[in-house]
Amino acid sequence: MSCHESEILTKIVLTIFRLNGCLIQAGDELVKSLKLTSAKWQVMGAVTLAGKALTAPQIAVAMGITRQGAQKQVNAMVKEGLMILQPNSGHKRSPLIALSELGARVYEKVDRIWVDWANQLATGIPDHDLLETLHTLEKIRERLVNNTRG
Amino acid sequence: MSCHESEILTKIVLTIFRLNGCLIQAGDELVKSLKLTSAKWQVMGAVTLAGKALTAPQIAVAMGITRQGAQKQVNAMVKEGLMILQPNSGHKRSPLIALSELGARVYEKVDRIWVDWANQLATGIPDHDLLETLHTLEKIRERLVNNTRG
DNA sequence: ACTCAATTGACAACCAGTTGGCAAGTGAGT
DNA sequence: ACTCACTTGCCAACTGGTTGTCAATTGAGT
Numbered sequence: 001m002s003c004h005e006s007e008i009l010t011k012i013v014l015t016i017f018r019l020n021g022c023l024i025q026a027g028d029e030l031v032k033s034l035k036l037t038s039a040k041w042q043v044m045g046a047v048t049l050a051g052k053a054l055t056a057p058q059i060a061v062a063m064g065i066t067r068q069g070a071q072k073q074v075n076a077m078v079k080e081g082l083m084i085l086q087p088n089s090g091h092k093r094s095p096l097i098a099l100s101e102l103g104a105r106v107y108e109k110v111d112r113i114w115v116d117w118a119n120q121l122a123t124g125i126p127d128h129d130l131l132e133t134l135h136t137l138e139k140i141r142e143r144l145v146n147n148t149r150g
Numbered sequence: 151m152s153c154h155e156s157e158i159l160t161k162i163v164l165t166i167f168r169l170n171g172c173l174i175q176a177g178d179e180l181v182k183s184l185k186l187t188s189a190k191w192q193v194m195g196a197v198t199l200a201g202k203a204l205t206a207p208q209i210a211v212a213m214g215i216t217r218q219g220a221q222k223q224v225n226a227m228v229k230e231g232l233m234i235l236q237p238n239s240g241h242k243r244s245p246l247i248a249l250s251e252l253g254a255r256v257y258e259k260v261d262r263i264w265v266d267w268a269n270q271l272a273t274g275i276p277d278h279d280l281l282e283t284l285h286t287l288e289k290i291r292e293r294l295v296n297n298t299r300g
Numbered sequence: 301a302c303t304c305a306a307t308t309g310a311c312a313a314c315c316a317g318t319t320g321g322c323a324a325g326t327g328a329g330t
Numbered sequence: 331a332c333t334c335a336c337t338t339g340c341c342a343a344c345t346g347g348t349t350g351t352c353a354a355t356t357g358a359g360t
Contacts, residue, residue: 004277005268005269005272005273005277005280006264006265006268006269006272008272008277008280008281008284009268009269009271009272009280010264010268011284012280012283012284012287013173013268015284015287015288015291016166016169016170016173016287017170017173017192017214018214018291019166019287019290019291019294020166020167020170021214021215021317022291022294022295023163023166023167023294024346025318026294026297037345037346038346039345039346039347042167055308056308056309057307057308057309064167064168064171065171065346065347065348066347066348066349067307067308067309068309068310068311068347068348068349069346069347069348071308071309071310072345072346072347073346075309075310090356091307091308091355091356092354092355092356093307093308093309093354093355093356094307094308094309094355094356114156114160115156118155118156118159118160118163119155119156119159120297121159121290121293121294121297122155122156122158122159123155124293125286125289125290125293127154127155127158129282129286129289130155130158130159130162130286131158132279132282132283132286133162133282133283133286133287134158134161134162134165136275136279136280136282136283137162137165137166137169137283138165139275139279140169140271140275141165141168141169141172143271143274143275144169144172144173144176144271145172147176147270147271171347174316175348187315187316188316189315189316189317205338206338206339207337207338215316215317215318216317216318216319217337217338217339218317218318218319218339218340218341219316219317219318221338221339221340222316222317223316225339225340240326241325241326241337241338242324242325242326243324243325243326243337243338243339244325244337244338244339
């Protein structure tokens, strides 16, 4: 029944809310010893994953948040010496943002911690289940984005 | 490989972050016409789901947030006339919180909107996939909570 | 070159959650 | 009855995100 479907989806949504909270909390815990937060970690991750320096709006898109939100974290991290601004030949006002040497070192540490932790969390859950879940979540997100914007 | 597992889990985590944002945004959109927000909607849902009036800390537990966070929403909604305080014979300081008549009417509307919306979102995704996903997410959350607190 | 819409960074105000501290209420042990 | 740990409501400060406004920059159309 379609009524049934909405019930399952409701439970999934509530679980996602809870998981989001738990994950941020766990993430903050994981990086606390390195004086980081989940938010800053994610900014570093976005730049690292891109493999090149990005502008603040590009980081925002990569993270799925607003440019102002990303900018806040970037400004803070530049001030802390974790990131550095490179003049952007293509845009005078919008510098490219990269990890500083310190930032790169810190991120390397954080990534090792994360991989260990994630592997530990994943043990006992079949790869197949994880893949299926990822796939279904992506499908939901796709439909969500199309629905909202359409 | 366990390295592979952590990669899948990383993608799942990032998708959950994104989904959380999208869902809150979509939720705010859904209830905007009723002058509600996702947060207030969730509080109403917690009380309705319980089938009885709850104290603020009980609502917080049900929502998986801190008591102060729940209290903020409750205080606001009492002020708006969506919820009412009932004297708690078991605890002088901690009144039971229930939906007012207005609140119940509003929640009924919101629930109808949500069920329609959720069913539409779920169509095209097999029930089986949704159930599997729910199950796996719950498993992850369980392991997460045990890990963090253990 | 000029114009005008879009992008961008800075700033302010706000929302929803967190932590921490305080005073009042509760209840179990003695 | 007393004590002491715990719960609870309120308050303030903080974090991480949002929206909105502004001025500077950019670039495409003319």
